[in-house]
Amino acid sequence: MAELTEFNLAETIAVLTRTPATLNALLRGLPEIWVQGNEGKDTWNAFDVVSHLIVGERTDWMPRARIILESGEGRPFDPFDRFAQLLESRGKSLEQLLDDFARLRRENLAALLALNLQPEDLKRRGKHPALGVVTLSELLATWAVHDLTHVHQLSRVMAHQYRYGVGPWSAYLGVLQCAGHSAP
Amino acid sequence: MAELTEFNLAETIAVLTRTPATLNALLRGLPEIWVQGNEGKDTWNAFDVVSHLIVGERTDWMPRARIILESGEGRPFDPFDRFAQLLESRGKSLEQLLDDFARLRRENLAALLALNLQPEDLKRRGKHPALGVVTLSELLATWAVHDLTHVHQLSRVMAHQYRYGVGPWSAYLGVLQCAGHSAP
Numbered sequence: 078m079a080e081l082t083e084f085n086l087a088e089t090i091a092v093l094t095r096t097p098a099t100l101n102a103l104l105r106g107l108p109e110i111w112v113q114g115n116e117g118k119d120t121w122n123a124f125d126v127v128s129h130l131i132v133g134e135r136t137d138w139m140p141r142a143r144i145i146l147e148s149g150e151g152r153p154f155d156p157f158d159r160f161a162q163l164l165e166s167r168g169k170s171l172e173q174l175l176d177d178f179a180r181l182r183r184e185n186l187a188a189l190l191a192l193n194l195q196p197e198d199l200k201r202r203g204k205h206p207a208l209g210v211v212t213l214s215e216l217l218a219t220w221a222v223h224d225l226t227h228v229h230q231l232s233r234v235m236a237h238q239y240r241y242g243v244g245p246w247s248a249y250l251g252v253l254q255c256a257g258h259s260a261p
Numbered sequence: 262m263a264e265l266t267e268f269n270l271a272e273t274i275a276v277l278t279r280t281p282a283t284l285n286a287l288l289r290g291l292p293e294i295w296v297q298g299n300e301g302k303d304t305w306n307a308f309d310v311v312s313h314l315i316v317g318e319r320t321d322w323m324p325r326a327r328i329i330l331e332s333g334e335g336r337p338f339d340p341f342d343r344f345a346q347l348l349e350s351r352g353k354s355l356e357q358l359l360d361d362f363a364r365l366r367r368e369n370l371a372a373l374l375a376l377n378l379q380p381e382d383l384k385r386r387g388k389h390p391a392l393g394v395v396t397l398s399e400l401l402a403t404w405a406v407h408d409l410t411h412v413h414q415l416s417r418v419m420a421h422q423y424r425y426g427v428g429p430w431s432a433y434l435g436v437l438q439c440a441g442h443s444a445p
Contacts (some may be wrong), residue, residue, distance in 0.1 A: 084426045085292075088295070095286055095287055103283045103412070107279070208430065208432070208433075214426065216430075218430075222430075226436040228287070230435065242398065243399055244396065246395070246399060
Protein backbone atom coordinates (compact mmCIF):
# COMPACT_ATOMS: atom_id res chain seq x y z
CA MET A 78 0.00 0.00 0.00
CA ALA A 79 3.05 2.24 0.20
CA GLU A 80 2.32 3.65 -3.24
CA LEU A 81 -0.87 5.39 -2.10
CA THR A 82 -0.56 9.12 -2.35
CA GLU A 83 0.00 11.69 0.34
CA PHE A 84 -2.57 14.43 0.66
CA ASN A 85 -2.08 17.24 -1.82
CA LEU A 86 -4.29 20.34 -1.73
CA ALA A 87 -4.25 21.05 -5.47
CA GLU A 88 -5.09 17.43 -6.28
CA THR A 89 -7.96 17.50 -3.79
CA ILE A 90 -9.35 20.70 -5.27
CA ALA A 91 -9.14 19.10 -8.74
CA VAL A 92 -11.69 16.49 -7.63
CA LEU A 93 -13.90 18.91 -5.70
CA THR A 94 -14.04 21.24 -8.70
CA ARG A 95 -15.29 18.51 -11.02
CA THR A 96 -18.15 17.06 -8.99
CA PRO A 97 -20.88 19.59 -9.90
CA ALA A 98 -20.24 19.12 -13.64
CA THR A 99 -20.10 15.35 -13.21
CA LEU A 100 -23.50 15.27 -11.48
CA ASN A 101 -24.86 17.69 -14.02
CA ALA A 102 -23.74 15.48 -16.93
CA LEU A 103 -25.05 12.33 -15.24
CA LEU A 104 -28.42 13.61 -14.01
CA ARG A 105 -29.73 16.78 -15.66
CA GLY A 106 -32.76 16.12 -17.84
CA LEU A 107 -32.91 12.39 -17.10
CA PRO A 108 -36.31 10.70 -17.30
CA GLU A 109 -38.07 10.45 -13.97
CA ILE A 110 -37.37 6.77 -13.30
CA TRP A 111 -33.66 7.44 -12.92
CA VAL A 112 -34.13 10.45 -10.66
CA GLN A 113 -37.06 9.27 -8.51
CA GLY A 114 -36.14 5.60 -8.24
CA ASN A 115 -34.45 4.53 -5.00
CA GLU A 116 -33.36 1.15 -3.58
CA GLY A 117 -36.50 0.56 -1.54
CA LYS A 118 -38.01 1.82 1.70
CA ASP A 119 -36.17 4.71 3.35
CA THR A 120 -33.32 4.73 0.83
CA TRP A 121 -32.21 7.71 -1.18
CA ASN A 122 -32.89 8.62 -4.78
CA ALA A 123 -30.79 10.98 -6.92
CA PHE A 124 -32.80 13.92 -5.68
CA ASP A 125 -31.98 13.09 -2.05
CA VAL A 126 -28.28 12.64 -2.83
CA VAL A 127 -27.90 16.06 -4.45
CA SER A 128 -29.83 17.65 -1.58
CA HIS A 129 -27.50 15.98 0.91
CA LEU A 130 -24.46 17.31 -0.95
CA ILE A 131 -25.94 20.82 -0.75
CA VAL A 132 -26.36 20.52 3.02
CA GLY A 133 -22.70 19.51 3.26
CA GLU A 134 -21.68 22.65 1.37
CA ARG A 135 -23.77 24.82 3.68
CA THR A 136 -23.05 23.30 7.07
CA ASP A 137 -20.18 20.85 7.04
CA TRP A 138 -16.94 21.21 5.10
CA MET A 139 -15.93 24.86 5.16
CA PRO A 140 -17.55 25.57 8.54
CA ARG A 141 -15.49 22.71 10.00
CA ALA A 142 -12.31 23.95 8.30
CA ARG A 143 -12.88 27.33 9.93
CA ILE A 144 -13.46 25.77 13.35
CA ILE A 145 -10.11 23.96 13.04
CA LEU A 146 -8.29 27.14 12.04
CA GLU A 147 -9.97 29.35 14.62
CA SER A 148 -10.45 27.05 17.63
CA GLY A 149 -8.43 23.86 17.05
CA GLU A 150 -9.40 20.97 19.31
CA GLY A 151 -11.00 23.33 21.79
CA ARG A 152 -14.33 23.41 19.99
CA PRO A 153 -15.75 20.13 18.65
CA PHE A 154 -17.52 20.30 15.28
CA ASP A 155 -21.28 20.51 15.19
CA PRO A 156 -22.67 17.08 14.19
CA PHE A 157 -23.64 16.71 10.53
CA ASP A 158 -27.42 16.55 10.16
CA ARG A 159 -28.00 13.68 7.77
CA PHE A 160 -31.70 14.40 7.44
CA ALA A 161 -31.51 18.12 6.72
CA GLN A 162 -31.72 17.43 2.99
CA LEU A 163 -35.41 16.70 3.39
CA LEU A 164 -35.97 20.37 4.17
CA GLU A 165 -33.35 21.56 1.69
CA SER A 166 -35.06 20.01 -1.30
CA ARG A 167 -38.70 20.74 -0.51
CA GLY A 168 -40.47 22.15 -3.56
CA LYS A 169 -37.34 22.25 -5.73
CA SER A 170 -36.62 20.55 -9.02
CA LEU A 171 -33.51 18.45 -9.55
CA GLU A 172 -32.28 21.12 -11.94
CA GLN A 173 -32.55 23.80 -9.23
CA LEU A 174 -30.68 21.55 -6.81
CA LEU A 175 -27.88 20.94 -9.32
CA ASP A 176 -27.59 24.71 -9.85
CA ASP A 177 -27.56 25.35 -6.09
CA PHE A 178 -24.89 22.71 -5.54
CA ALA A 179 -22.68 24.11 -8.32
CA ARG A 180 -22.94 27.65 -6.94
CA LEU A 181 -22.26 26.67 -3.34
CA ARG A 182 -19.29 24.50 -4.31
CA ARG A 183 -17.84 27.34 -6.38
CA GLU A 184 -18.21 29.73 -3.45
CA ASN A 185 -16.70 27.26 -1.02
CA LEU A 186 -13.69 26.56 -3.22
CA ALA A 187 -13.12 30.29 -3.62
CA ALA A 188 -13.23 30.62 0.17
CA LEU A 189 -10.83 27.68 0.56
CA LEU A 190 -8.33 29.27 -1.84
CA ALA A 191 -8.66 32.59 -0.04
CA LEU A 192 -7.41 30.90 3.14
CA ASN A 193 -4.05 30.50 1.39
CA LEU A 194 -3.32 27.36 3.39
CA GLN A 195 0.31 26.48 4.02
CA PRO A 196 1.66 22.95 4.61
CA GLU A 197 1.77 23.51 8.37
CA ASP A 198 -1.91 24.58 8.37
CA LEU A 199 -2.89 21.21 6.88
CA LYS A 200 -1.58 19.47 10.02
CA ARG A 201 -3.73 21.56 12.35
CA ARG A 202 -6.09 19.56 14.49
CA GLY A 203 -9.76 19.70 15.30
CA LYS A 204 -12.16 17.53 17.26
CA HIS A 205 -14.86 15.46 15.60
CA PRO A 206 -17.78 14.79 18.00
CA ALA A 207 -17.62 11.02 17.37
CA LEU A 208 -14.26 10.29 15.73
CA GLY A 209 -12.03 12.36 18.01
CA VAL A 210 -8.94 14.19 16.80
CA VAL A 211 -8.72 14.81 13.05
CA THR A 212 -6.53 17.09 10.94
CA LEU A 213 -7.43 19.74 8.41
CA SER A 214 -5.91 17.63 5.61
CA GLU A 215 -8.09 14.68 6.67
CA LEU A 216 -11.16 16.92 6.56
CA LEU A 217 -10.33 18.14 3.05
CA ALA A 218 -9.52 14.62 1.79
CA THR A 219 -12.85 13.46 3.24
CA TRP A 220 -14.68 16.24 1.41
CA ALA A 221 -13.38 14.83 -1.90
CA VAL A 222 -13.97 11.16 -1.03
CA HIS A 223 -17.46 12.04 0.22
CA ASP A 224 -18.19 13.34 -3.28
CA LEU A 225 -16.93 10.05 -4.72
CA THR A 226 -19.01 8.03 -2.24
CA HIS A 227 -22.11 9.71 -3.58
CA VAL A 228 -21.12 9.22 -7.23
CA HIS A 229 -20.68 5.57 -6.29
CA GLN A 230 -24.12 5.56 -4.64
CA LEU A 231 -25.81 7.31 -7.58
CA SER A 232 -24.46 4.78 -10.08
CA ARG A 233 -25.72 1.98 -7.85
CA VAL A 234 -29.18 3.49 -7.27
CA MET A 235 -29.63 4.07 -11.00
CA ALA A 236 -28.42 0.57 -11.93
CA HIS A 237 -30.85 -0.92 -9.41
CA GLN A 238 -33.78 0.31 -11.52
CA TYR A 239 -32.72 -2.14 -14.27
CA ARG A 240 -31.88 -5.03 -11.93
CA TYR A 241 -34.43 -7.23 -13.69
CA GLY A 242 -34.19 -5.55 -17.08
CA VAL A 243 -30.68 -6.91 -17.70
CA GLY A 244 -31.81 -10.54 -17.37
CA PRO A 245 -28.99 -13.08 -16.95
CA TRP A 246 -26.30 -10.39 -17.42
CA SER A 247 -26.87 -9.34 -13.79
CA ALA A 248 -24.21 -11.89 -12.81
CA TYR A 249 -21.56 -9.92 -14.72
CA LEU A 250 -22.46 -6.41 -13.58
CA GLY A 251 -20.51 -5.48 -10.47
CA VAL A 252 -22.67 -2.51 -9.57
CA LEU A 253 -25.64 -4.89 -9.08
CA GLN A 254 -23.65 -6.92 -6.53
CA CYS A 255 -22.95 -3.83 -4.41
CA ALA A 256 -24.69 -4.27 -1.08
CA GLY A 257 -25.07 -0.56 -0.46
CA HIS A 258 -22.23 0.38 1.89
CA SER A 259 -22.57 3.99 0.70
CA ALA A 260 -24.08 5.00 4.01
CA PRO A 261 -24.73 8.73 3.90
CA MET B 262 -39.60 -5.14 -5.88
CA ALA B 263 -42.70 -4.76 -8.03
CA GLU B 264 -42.04 -1.06 -8.45
CA LEU B 265 -38.88 -1.60 -10.49
CA THR B 266 -39.27 -0.33 -14.01
CA GLU B 267 -39.87 -2.21 -17.22
CA PHE B 268 -37.33 -1.70 -19.98
CA ASN B 269 -37.95 1.45 -21.98
CA LEU B 270 -35.82 2.29 -25.00
CA ALA B 271 -35.92 6.08 -24.65
CA GLU B 272 -35.02 5.86 -20.96
CA THR B 273 -32.11 3.56 -21.77
CA ILE B 274 -30.83 5.90 -24.45
CA ALA B 275 -31.06 8.77 -21.94
CA VAL B 276 -28.43 7.04 -19.80
CA LEU B 277 -26.25 5.92 -22.71
CA THR B 278 -26.21 9.47 -24.10
CA ARG B 279 -24.94 10.97 -20.85
CA THR B 280 -22.00 8.67 -20.08
CA PRO B 281 -19.35 10.31 -22.30
CA ALA B 282 -20.05 13.75 -20.81
CA THR B 283 -20.10 12.28 -17.30
CA LEU B 284 -16.66 10.70 -17.76
CA ASN B 285 -15.40 13.86 -19.40
CA ALA B 286 -16.53 15.99 -16.45
CA LEU B 287 -15.12 13.53 -13.92
CA LEU B 288 -11.76 12.78 -15.55
CA ARG B 289 -10.54 15.28 -18.15
CA GLY B 290 -7.53 17.24 -16.99
CA LEU B 291 -7.28 15.51 -13.61
CA PRO B 292 -3.84 15.31 -11.97
CA GLU B 293 -2.02 12.07 -12.69
CA ILE B 294 -2.63 10.39 -9.35
CA TRP B 295 -6.35 10.13 -10.05
CA VAL B 296 -5.88 8.81 -13.56
CA GLN B 297 -2.92 6.49 -13.08
CA GLY B 298 -3.75 5.18 -9.63
CA ASN B 299 -5.36 1.74 -9.46
CA GLU B 300 -6.33 -0.59 -6.61
CA GLY B 301 -3.15 -2.67 -6.67
CA LYS B 302 -1.61 -5.38 -8.83
CA ASP B 303 -3.50 -6.22 -12.02
CA THR B 304 -6.38 -3.84 -11.28
CA TRP B 305 -7.60 -1.09 -13.55
CA ASN B 306 -7.01 2.63 -13.43
CA ALA B 307 -9.20 5.29 -15.05
CA PHE B 308 -7.22 4.97 -18.27
CA ASP B 309 -7.97 1.23 -18.46
CA VAL B 310 -11.67 1.76 -17.76
CA VAL B 311 -12.16 4.27 -20.58
CA SER B 312 -10.22 2.00 -22.94
CA HIS B 313 -12.46 -0.91 -21.98
CA LEU B 314 -15.56 1.18 -22.70
CA ILE B 315 -14.17 2.00 -26.15
CA VAL B 316 -13.67 -1.69 -26.91
CA GLY B 317 -17.30 -2.29 -25.94
CA GLU B 318 -18.42 0.37 -28.41
CA ARG B 319 -16.36 -1.18 -31.18
CA THR B 320 -16.98 -4.87 -30.66
CA ASP B 321 -19.77 -5.60 -28.25
CA TRP B 322 -23.05 -3.72 -28.00
CA MET B 323 -24.16 -2.78 -31.50
CA PRO B 324 -22.51 -5.80 -33.16
CA ARG B 325 -24.47 -8.04 -30.79
CA ALA B 326 -27.70 -6.13 -31.43
CA ARG B 327 -27.17 -6.73 -35.15
CA ILE B 328 -26.51 -10.45 -34.61
CA ILE B 329 -29.82 -10.74 -32.71
CA LEU B 330 -31.72 -8.92 -35.47
CA GLU B 331 -30.04 -10.76 -38.34
CA SER B 332 -29.46 -14.26 -36.97
CA GLY B 333 -31.41 -14.64 -33.73
CA GLU B 334 -30.34 -17.58 -31.59
CA GLY B 335 -28.75 -19.26 -34.58
CA ARG B 336 -25.45 -17.46 -34.21
CA PRO B 337 -23.98 -17.05 -30.71
CA PHE B 338 -22.28 -13.73 -29.96
CA ASP B 339 -18.53 -13.48 -30.20
CA PRO B 340 -17.08 -13.48 -26.66
CA PHE B 341 -16.17 -10.03 -25.31
CA ASP B 342 -12.38 -9.64 -25.11
CA ARG B 343 -11.80 -8.11 -21.68
CA PHE B 344 -8.12 -7.50 -22.34
CA ALA B 345 -8.41 -5.79 -25.70
CA GLN B 346 -8.24 -2.40 -24.01
CA LEU B 347 -4.52 -2.89 -23.49
CA LEU B 348 -4.05 -2.61 -27.24
CA GLU B 349 -6.73 0.04 -27.66
CA SER B 350 -5.04 2.53 -25.35
CA ARG B 351 -1.41 2.07 -26.33
CA GLY B 352 0.26 5.44 -26.87
CA LYS B 353 -2.90 7.45 -26.33
CA SER B 354 -3.64 10.12 -23.76
CA LEU B 355 -6.71 9.97 -21.54
CA GLU B 356 -8.04 12.99 -23.41
CA GLN B 357 -7.78 11.13 -26.74
CA LEU B 358 -9.56 8.14 -25.23
CA LEU B 359 -12.38 10.32 -23.90
CA ASP B 360 -12.78 11.86 -27.36
CA ASP B 361 -12.76 8.43 -29.02
CA PHE B 362 -15.35 7.10 -26.59
CA ALA B 363 -17.63 10.10 -27.11
CA ARG B 364 -17.44 9.79 -30.90
CA LEU B 365 -18.03 6.03 -30.96
CA ARG B 366 -20.94 6.30 -28.54
CA ARG B 367 -22.51 9.04 -30.67
CA GLU B 368 -22.14 6.90 -33.80
CA ASN B 369 -23.56 3.83 -32.08
CA LEU B 370 -26.59 5.68 -30.72
CA ALA B 371 -27.26 7.09 -34.20
CA ALA B 372 -27.08 3.55 -35.57
CA LEU B 373 -29.41 2.31 -32.82
CA LEU B 374 -31.98 5.00 -33.62
CA ALA B 375 -31.71 4.19 -37.32
CA LEU B 376 -32.84 0.63 -36.58
CA ASN B 377 -36.24 2.14 -35.65
CA LEU B 378 -36.85 -0.68 -33.17
CA GLN B 379 -40.46 -1.61 -32.43
CA PRO B 380 -41.72 -3.18 -29.18
CA GLU B 381 -41.78 -6.64 -30.76
CA ASP B 382 -38.14 -6.27 -31.85
CA LEU B 383 -37.10 -5.75 -28.24
CA LYS B 384 -38.30 -9.27 -27.40
CA ARG B 385 -36.17 -10.88 -30.10
CA ARG B 386 -33.72 -13.45 -28.82
CA GLY B 387 -30.05 -14.11 -29.25
CA LYS B 388 -27.56 -16.52 -27.75
CA HIS B 389 -24.83 -15.45 -25.36
CA PRO B 390 -21.87 -17.87 -25.44
CA ALA B 391 -21.94 -18.34 -21.65
CA LEU B 392 -25.32 -17.04 -20.42
CA GLY B 393 -27.55 -18.69 -23.02
CA VAL B 394 -30.69 -17.10 -24.38
CA VAL B 395 -31.01 -13.35 -23.93
CA THR B 396 -33.29 -10.73 -25.48
CA LEU B 397 -32.49 -7.53 -27.32
CA SER B 398 -34.01 -5.49 -24.50
CA GLU B 399 -31.74 -7.26 -22.00
CA LEU B 400 -28.72 -6.46 -24.18
CA LEU B 401 -29.64 -2.77 -24.35
CA ALA B 402 -30.40 -2.58 -20.62
CA THR B 403 -27.01 -4.20 -19.97
CA TRP B 404 -25.26 -1.64 -22.15
CA ALA B 405 -26.59 1.12 -19.85
CA VAL B 406 -25.91 -0.73 -16.59
CA HIS B 407 -22.42 -1.60 -17.84
CA ASP B 408 -21.78 2.15 -18.12
CA LEU B 409 -23.00 2.57 -14.54
CA THR B 410 -20.82 -0.32 -13.34
CA HIS B 411 -17.78 1.51 -14.63
CA VAL B 412 -18.83 4.86 -13.12
CA HIS B 413 -19.17 2.92 -9.88
CA GLN B 414 -15.69 1.42 -10.38
CA LEU B 415 -14.10 4.78 -11.27
CA SER B 416 -15.43 6.44 -8.12
CA ARG B 417 -14.07 3.53 -6.07
CA VAL B 418 -10.63 3.48 -7.74
CA MET B 419 -10.27 7.24 -7.27
CA ALA B 420 -11.40 7.13 -3.64
CA HIS B 421 -8.90 4.35 -2.94
CA GLN B 422 -6.04 6.78 -3.58
CA TYR B 423 -7.07 8.71 -0.44
CA ARG B 424 -7.81 5.64 1.69
CA TYR B 425 -5.25 6.78 4.26
CA GLY B 426 -5.59 10.49 3.61
CA VAL B 427 -9.07 10.62 5.13
CA GLY B 428 -7.86 9.33 8.50
CA PRO B 429 -10.61 8.14 10.88
CA TRP B 430 -13.37 9.26 8.49
CA SER B 431 -12.76 6.10 6.44
CA ALA B 432 -15.33 4.39 8.68
CA TYR B 433 -18.07 6.69 7.36
CA LEU B 434 -17.22 6.62 3.65
CA GLY B 435 -19.14 3.85 1.92
CA VAL B 436 -17.03 3.85 -1.22
CA LEU B 437 -14.01 2.80 0.86
CA GLN B 438 -15.90 -0.26 2.15
CA CYS B 439 -16.66 -1.46 -1.40
CA ALA B 440 -14.83 -4.74 -1.93
CA GLY B 441 -14.54 -4.29 -5.66
CA HIS B 442 -17.33 -6.35 -7.17
CA SER B 443 -17.14 -4.18 -10.29
CA ALA B 444 -15.56 -7.01 -12.25
CA PRO B 445 -15.05 -5.79 -15.82
